[in-house]
Amino acid sequence: MLFANTFQRTHNPHQQNTRSFWRYIHIDMYLFLAIVLLTIMGLVILYSASSQNSSMLQQQVLHIGAAFAVMLLFAQIPPLIYQRWAVWLYGIGIILLLSVLFFGHTGKGAERWLNLGILRFQPSEIMKLALPLFLASYFHKMHLPLNNQCIIAAIAIILVPALLVIKQPDQSTAALLIIAGGSVLFLAGLSWRLLSSLFGLAMLCAPLAWYFMHDYQRQRLLTFLNPERDPLNKSYHIIQSKIAIGSGGFFGKGWLNGTQSHLHFLPEHSTDFIFAVLGEEFGFIGAIILISVFMIIILRGLYITIHAQDTFSRLIAGSLTLTFFFSFFINMGMVTGILPVMGVPLPLVSYGGSSMITLMAGFGILMSIQTHRKLLTT
Amino acid sequence: MQKRIAIKNHLQEIQLTAHRCVAMLIIMLILIALLITRLGFLQLTKHDLYTTLSKKNWLDLIPTEPTRGLIYDRNGVLLAENIPVFSLDIIPEKNKNISQVLTDIGKIIPLNDTEIAQFQKELKQHRRFDEIPLKLRLTEAEVARFYENQYRFPSALIKARLIRHYPLGATFSHVLGYVGRINLEELKVIDPSNYSATNYIGKIGIEKFYEDDLHGTVGYQQAETDASGQPVRILKQIKPLPGKSLYLTLDSRLQLIAEQALQGQSGAVVVIQPATGQILAMVSEPTFDPNLFVAGISSQDFQQLQQAPNKPLYNRTLRGLYPLASTIKPYIALQGLDSGNTTPDFTIFDPGWYQLPNKEHQYHDWKFHGHGTVNLNHALTSSCDTYFFALGHKMGIHLIDDILDRFGFGELTGIDMGEEVPGIIASPSWKRRAKGTGWYEGDTINSSIGQGFMQGTPLQFAQGIATMANRGKRFAPHLLLTEQDAGKPPQPQSATELEPVNLNNNDNWKIVIAALQNVFISNQGTGYAHYGHDMPYTIAGKTGTAQVYSIKHRDEDGKSEKQDKLPEGLRDHSLFVAFAPVDNPQIAIAVIAEHSTSAPAIARKILDYYLIGPAPIKVVPSTKEEDTKNAIR
Structure with a gap:
């Protein structure tokens, strides 16, 4: 490394200087700047969405600060360590999920929280990272494309935590877990034929899922199918959200001028529905800019994936990128009414610390993969 | 061995992942395109709809x-x-x-x-x-x-x-x-x-x-x-x-005085300023507390008001119909003079009754023994029925109806309150319509002293006497003096002049008004008892007694005693119309006191208050029985 720096300095001293700094602290500059940009945009929207509640904003700044610290920390750990410890992380995650079932703290009608005295946290958040890490490390040892035995084992590895999370019940996190695990499988080269048959099987099981659903989830689904069903209760969220976005128009009503959120017509405007606030106040332009920043992160993630040096790194980088994409797509889809309402926050923008720390830890792993590459390959 | 395969697989795996990444990128781009299309649909295509919905949400x-x-x-x-x-x-x-x-x-x-x-x-x-x-x-x-x-x-x-x-x-x-x-x-x-x-x-x-x-x-x-x-x-x-x-236009002090003068007796008082038609007081007794209605009157209270025998909810001034009784006489006298049917000097002999030519039926004068030889002045002063029986018969019903019509009877006065009723001027055609029978000569006789079918409201009585005070000039009676918009000067309402009563000879006003003044001056006058002794102002007017219960045969004792024997609800109403002062009329008044004889006394209190001021009102007690009898005519 030292050699490389000395060698490259002769070509473009200034550029190499900065690059070496980022590399030294194991941060990917592009990803980092895009994330900073996104969090700043998030704070701007949150300030308005929270009706200029500065204490809420301070809290969110603390969340972001903590999340960046976690990211920095995770970026320092070489990918090999993740690969080695993934199985333990997964094991601990499963134990914690089981303990939630028995000692969990109920919040909003679902047992998701584990109370550790001063800290309350959701073990399912750990699983969001532990599951793809474990799968990737598992596949790393296998030959790709995978054989059937491997696939069955992988499905089991995905379904165990997913079912435990469903039991909490937290379907949206379970869905994200399945996406995280599934994306590893997909990147590992699961054949298209198998993919489509698995997809078909899932469709067949969908009616069965109805029986396992909680009442509120059934209502959400019915509402999605027919939004005008019950405008004052069940469909209220989505109708108000569409009004907020639609009334924003091309340029939006202007920052702090959104009537839908400021007058509390829009529910959960600081958390799950924060994208509607953006749509109302910054319009179509604002939404496009936000989506673009998300896509910059996605593209950088894919770049890191393709340039990763080993199978584990590729699989985990790809999985983290895909999961990030799906969590923001599901949120935007839900807020704009093309997906049923489920409790998925807009990553890095919605108010809340728990999911942000997990996401940033994921970005830390991505950066670790990018910055711990052997220089020969660059 | 394994290592070799791993290295071989390594390149293949890179390729595989790269392919998958491209596939993923395509899927992601498709989904993003879908999302942007959706946003475009909501924010661009349907923007107007959602703007409306949003405004409906927050604008009220x-x-x-x-x-x-x-x-x-x-x-x-x-x-x-x-x-x-x-x-x-x-x-x-x-x-x-x-x-x-x-x-x-x-x-x-x-x-x-x-x-x-x-x-x-x-x-x-x-x-x-x-x-x-x-x-x-x-x-x-x-x-x-x-x-x-x-x-x-x-x-x-x-x-x-x-x-x-x-x-x-x-x-x-x-x-x-x-x-x-x-x-x-x-x-x-x-x-x-x-x-x-x-x-x-x-x-x-x-x-x-x-x-x-x-x-x-x-x-x-x-x-x-x-x-x-x-x-x-x-x-x-x-x-x-x-x-x-x-x-x-109302004067609240005068209104209070009028209300007090009625002393809770059922009746009505209307006071008009003749020169303008402004109503100075308008009282209908008994009355009720309007504040009860604002808060929403209880059905119990309402029933009580509605079913009370003296009808407190009933506005007698506009809706009460009373026979004109002897207050019709000034109008008939005026028409008689103006149409040449009588002269101030023409006299008749009143034996106490009147008989139509070739008819047996006797129409009795209120005074059993008659008034003797009477001219027009005397006839009005002492309210001689026989004189007016003869005059009415001579004039015929059409001339009677004509003068009443010109004075505003039988039609709405147009007061700015609505609610009023037009009253009745009896005529042959009216009788055929209303009663289905023909007009008899006797009907004309009865009409001549205002006891037949003729009916008017207290407001019409007041308007009639105000017209008399004005010597024919008529104004629509009204209650609104001025209107004022907030922050603007008041806008005075001008008086509406109605078609005046024009006579062929204006001297006839003087003759009739002099007779009406004599009602209070002459000791024969029916108003003398309450006014004659110490009048500080000049006054012209007429008393009247409206029959409620027709007494076919009158005994010699006279009516008042007979009336005392009747139950209160069947006793005659007392009427009084007057204006004062005679030469410069400032006030015209009509008083109805139901089942009572006190209308002249009530009017005196009001007139005194208005013309003299709030000095303690001195009511002269009547001493002679004759005066009392006169007073009710």
């Missing part, structure tokens, strides 16, 4: 009630005002179980049965989302108690509101009328936007007639409301235009 047009105009008398004495009260209101649409709410509220704020019954009544005919007052005029303690418990009653609220109040209460109830809550029938007539914030409307009297002026124009507040419908801030407001204040 809240109407604000204009302050109702005040009503003053001619001297600026307040007759109708708006006083602030705290009321407990219920919005029925916010709670399905109203009776439960009433029970629960009753535990905090005592409600009586009347309030509950009144509430239930209004519940049936209220406008949607209208607040119905459950209890008006809460005490401070009740307000405080309610606020402590307000969270339990989302459908109830305390409202500070202005309600109509009539400080002089019953004295002006018939003239002013009152306001009450808008009912379903009125809802169909009123302008729904102008009344969108208004709960009360004039029901009767001036309050009803001048409703449009008093009401004002509704204002609006464009308010930003939050999701719970509570206004957050006012964006724009159009202030309501308060209603116009009305200054009435």
Whole structure:
């Protein structure tokens, strides 16, 4: 490394200087700047969405600060360590999920929280990272494309935590877990034929899922199918959200001028529905800019994936990128009414610390993969 | 071996992942395109729809009630005002179980049965989302108690509101009328936007007639409301235009004096300023407290008022129909002179009765032994029936009807209050229509002394005598002196002149008026008893007695004693019309005292007050029996 720096300095001293700094602290500059940009945009929207509640904003700044610290920390750990410890992380995650079932703290009608005295946290958040890490490390040892035995084992590895999370019940996190695990499988080269048959099987099981659903989830689904069903209760969220976005128009009503959120017509405007606030106040332009920043992160993630040096790194980088994409797509889809309402926050923008720390830890792993590459390959 | 395969696989795996990444990227781009299409649909295609929906969400047009105009008398004495009260209101649409709410509220704020019954009544005919007052005029303690418990009653609220109040209460109830809550029938007539914030409307009297002026124009507040419908801030407001204040022609002191003079007796007093037609006092007794109606009268109270035998709700001044009785005589005398059917010097001999040529039936004079030889002046002064029987017969009914018509009888006076009835001028064609029988000569005889079918209202009596005072000039009687828009100078209302009574010879006014003045000066005069001794002003007028119960055969003792024997409800009404002073008439008055003989005495008190001032009124006690008898004619 030292050699490389000395060698490259002769070509473009200034550029190499900065690059070496980022590399030294194991941060990917592009990803980092895009994330900073996104969090700043998030704070701007949150300030308005929270009706200029500065204490809420301070809290969110603390969340972001903590999340960046976690990211920095995770970026320092070489990918090999993740690969080695993934199985333990997964094991601990499963134990914690089981303990939630028995000692969990109920919040909003679902047992998701584990109370550790001063800290309350959701073990399912750990699983969001532990599951793809474990799968990737598992596949790393296998030959790709995978054989059937491997696939069955992988499905089991995905379904165990997913079912435990469903039991909490937290379907949206379970869905994200399945996406995280599934994306590893997909990147590992699961054949298209198998993919489509698995997809078909899932469709067949969908009616069965109805029986396992909680009442509120059934209502959400019915509402999605027919939004005008019950405008004052069940469909209220989505109708108000569409009004907020639609009334924003091309340029939006202007920052702090959104009537839908400021007058509390829009529910959960600081958390799950924060994208509607953006749509109302910054319009179509604002939404496009936000989506673009998300896509910059996605593209950088894919770049890191393709340039990763080993199978584990590729699989985990790809999985983290895909999961990030799906969590923001599901949120935007839900807020704009093309997906049923489920409790998925807009990553890095919605108010809340728990999911942000997990996401940033994921970005830390991505950066670790990018910055711990052997220089020969660059 | 394994290592070798791993290295081989390594390149293949790179390729595989790269392919998958590209596939993933394509899927992601498709999904993003879908998302952007959706955003475009919502924000560009359907933008207008959602803007409308958004505005509907947060913009609320809240109407604000204009302050109702005040009503003053001619001297600026307040007759109708708006006083602030705290009321407990219920919005029925916010709670399905109203009776439960009433029970629960009753535990905090005592409600009586009347309030509950009144509430239930209004519940049936209220406008949607209208607040119905459950209890008006809460005490401070009740307000405080309610606020402590307000969270339990989302459908109830305390409202500070202005309600109509009539400080002089019953004295002006018939003239002013009152306001009450808008009912379903009125809802169909009123302008729904102008009344969108208004709960009360004039029901009767001036309050009803001048409703449009008093009401004002509704204002609006464009308010930003939050999701719970509570206004957050006012964006724009159009202030309501308060209603116009009305200054009435009435003199509240005179009105009070007139009310006191009637002393609770059923009857009516109308006082007019002859030169303008302005009504100075208009009293109908008995009366009622209009404030009862504002808060919503209980059905018990209402029934009591409605079923009372002396009919307090009945406005006698405009709707009471009384025979003109002897007060018809001045008009007939005037017509007799002007049509050449009589002269001031023409005399008849009155034996106490009149007989039509070739008929046997005798028409008795009120004075059993007759008045002897009488000319026109004497006939009017002592109210000689026989003279007018003969004159009426000679003139015929058409000339009688003609003069009554010209003086405004038998038709609406057009007073700015509505409600009045036209009365009746009896004619052959009227009789055929109303009674289905032909006109007899006897009908003309009876009409000549105002005892037949002729009927008029006290207002018409007053207007008639005012016209006499004006020597034929007529003005529409009216109650509105000036109107005043808030912050603007008052706009005086000019008097409306009606078609005057024109005579062929204007000297005839003098002859008749001199006779009417003699009524009070001559000791033969029927007004002498109450006026003759110490009149500080000149006066011309006529007394009358309207028969309620026809006495076929009169005995020698005279009528008054006979009347005493009758039950009160069948006794004759006492009528009195006059104006004063004679040469410069400032006041014309008509008094009806039902089942009584006291109309002249009542009028004296009012005239004295108006013409002399508020000095203690000295009523001269009548000493002679003859005077008493005269006084009632």
